[in-house]
C-alpha cells in the first residue's frame with residue numbers, strides 16, 4: 001500500500017514536471033492535489049505560499065469539517081484572543097474578516113462615511129481601491145521612488161484637509177520594498193494626526209521587522225490589516241484580521257453584516273492550528289528566502305533590473321523583452337503577474353518551490369541569454 005502511494009506520488013511529480021515544460025498533456029487534470037486549479041498550472045501570480053497549509057492546519061481543518069453544522073462564534077472568539085496574545089493585545093483589539101481584503105474594504109467604507117480622499121503609493125496593493133472610488137472616495141496616488149520605495153515625505157505632503165485615509169503596505173506589493181520600523185513609526189505618528197492610517201502587513205512575517213501593533217495601545221487612528229493567506233499558506237481558507245484600538249474596532253464591526261461569522265469554522269480551526277505551527281512558519285520563511293535568492297540571481301544574470309525583495313515575490317523590469325517572455329511563460333502554463341508599470345515594464349513574479357522557479361528560470365534563460 002505504502003509502495004503504491006509512493007509510486008503514484010513519484011509518477012505525479014514526474015508528470016507535473018514534464019507537463020510544466022509543455023511537453024505533455026495534462027494527465028492529472030481533474031485530480032485534486034492541493035488546489036482544484038489544473039495540476040499543470042504553475043501559479044506564480046498571486047503571492048501564495050506554495051508549501052501551505054501547514055500540516056497541523058490541514059489536520060485541524062479536516063477534523064473541523066464535521067462541526068460545520070455549528071456557527072463559528074466561539075471558535076472565532078478564541079482565535080481573536082490567541083491573535084491578540086501574539087501582540088500583547090486583548091481580543092477587543094482584533095476583528096476577523098474573510099481575508100484581509102475584507103478588512104481593507106471595510107476600512108475604506110468606514111473612511112467613505114465622510115467623503116474625501118485616500119492617499120497611497122503607486123504602485124501598491126490596489127485591489128480594494130475601485131470599491132472605495134464607487135463609494136465616492138478620490139484616490140491620490142504618490143509614485144514610489146526610483147528605487148521603488150515608498151516616498152514617505154511626498155505621501156505626508158499629499159495629505160489634504162479632505163484626506164480620510166492614508167494607506168501604507170509594508171513590505172509593499174508589488175515592489176517588495178520595506179520601510180524600516182523606526183522610520184515607519186515616525187511616519188504613522190505624523191500621518192495619524194491628520195487622518196486614519198491603514199497599515200497592511202500582509203507580508204511582514206517574511207521579514208524580521210516587528211509589527212506596528214505596539215502603537216495601538218495609544219494610537220486610535222491606526223488600523224493594521226493582517227492575513228493567513230501568505231506565510232500561513234491559507235489563501236483559500238479566507239482568514240484575515242484587523243488590529244486596532246477597541247473603540248475603532250467597535251465602529252468597524254458595525255459595518256460588518258455578522259461579526260465573528262465571516263471565516264468558516266473549518267478555516268478558523270485551521271488558523272488556530274497554524275498559529276501554533278512555528279516549525280512550518282519558520283521553514284516557509286527560510287525556503288522562500290533561499291528560492292528568492294536563486295530567482296533574484298537568475299534575473300540579474302539575465303540582465304534584468306530587479307529590486308531586492310523582503311517578501312515572497314520579486315519586482316523586475318522587462319524593458320529589454322521583445323515581447324515574447326510573458327507569452328512563452330503562458331504557453332508553458334506558468335502564470336506570473338502582468339506588467340504593472342508600463343513605463344519601464346515592471347512586472348512581478350511570486351516565489352514558488354525550487355522546482356517551479358527552475359522552470360521559470362529556464363524560460364528566462366532561453367529568452368534572454370541564449
Ligand SMILES: Cc1ncc(COP(=O)(O)O)c(C=O)c1O
Pocket residue numbers: 046047098099100101102125169173200202203226227228229235238239240
Ligand atoms: C498587500 C496585500 N494585502 C492584502 C491582500 C489580500 O489578501 P487576503 O484577502 O487573501 O488576505 C493581498 C493579496 O495578495 C496583498 O498582497
